[in-house]
Amino acid sequence: MSFEPTPSQKKAITTIDCPLAVTAGAGSGKTRVLVERYLHLIDYGVQVGDIAAITFTKKAAQEMKDRLRSMRPDLIESLEQAQISTIHSLCQRIIEEHPLQAQVDPRFRVGEEWETKVLLTETIEEVVAELDSPEALGTPLEIANVVLELYETMLSKGDLDFNRPMAREEGVEFPLLQLGYAVDRVLSLKPTTEVQKRVLDDLKEQWPGLLELMQFPDDEFRLEALDILL
Structure with a gap:
């Protein structure tokens, strides 16, 4: 034809x-x-x-x-x-x-997707184990899962600039990774009162949207999301 x-x-x-x-x-x-x-x-x-x-x-x-x-x-x-x-x-x-x-072993092979995910998780756990106080952030596996999720989110958006601060106000920087640790630790808490349960439920509902806002290049959006969160 x-x-x-x-x-x-x-x-x-x-x-x-x-x-x-x-x-x-x-x-x-x-x-x-x-x-x-x-x-x-x-x-x-x-x-x-x-x-x-x-x-x-x-x-x-x-x-x-x-x-x-x-x-x-x-x-x-x-x-x-x-x-x-x-x-x-x-x-x-x-x-x-x-x-x-x-500088690669010529016997290498291309890993399957599941293999690369396992290797990445193990690598993150090793890095976390070398921190001064890793227990303050949770177990190595918990932290690795948070980092892996953030990595995959950034990768899907074509953005792997891990050093870029997500928001700035009066010289204070708020790296997204550090904020993610804090929020995930809070969300993992078990509420003991109705007030705590309501606050955690609200945070769980709002966090995905706030995370999206903080990934905008415009500082105004980032600061707005940070103000809502804090």
């Missing part, structure tokens, strides 16, 4: 002299455009070995390779070594080819 690109698609396919970002919704023909762009680069004189095509999944990478093979049988042999893969596979290939420079 012939492919007639729209003006926007054609621009995405043929623009190669500058950085280019393309956004498109589901079912809009992204894979076909990427395939056409790949072929355009080859026709322009770029070697297959000089092109890195990164996909989100292994399935998508295989689909792209299959389409290229069907459209350009003359490239079947060179496509066997083509770098069309996920970012994990690309990094794995680079490290395997340059283990000394990467």
Whole structure:
């Protein structure tokens, strides 16, 4: 079936002299455009070995390779070594080819998601154990779970700047991590009166929203959330 690109698609396919970002919704023909762009680069004189095509999944990478093979049988042999893969596979290939420079054991392998989570939790526990008074923050496992949850939240937002203070007022900084420890410890308390139960229930309900506010880049939002909390 012939492919007639729209003006926007054609621009995405043929623009190669500058950085280019393309956004498109589901079912809009992204894979076909990427395939056409790949072929355009080859026709322009770029070697297959000089092109890195990164996909989100292994399935998508295989689909792209299959389409290229069907459209350009003359490239079947060179496509066997083509770098069309996920970012994990690309990094794995680079490290395997340059283990000394990467200072990584060449016998390494890419860990499964559950394995990396276990290793990260163990690492956090080791760091917590080296603190002056870790018992003041809870058990190592409790602290590790809080840190892991915050890490995954920041990772999902593409923000791993752990050193950035979350709010500032009159020279006082309130790191989100430290605040998270305090709030989680409070929420773990067992109320002994109705008043305590009501206060804890209110905090439990408001905390997720306040946490979101304190992640805004605008200091006004952060201070507002902090005022509500304090």
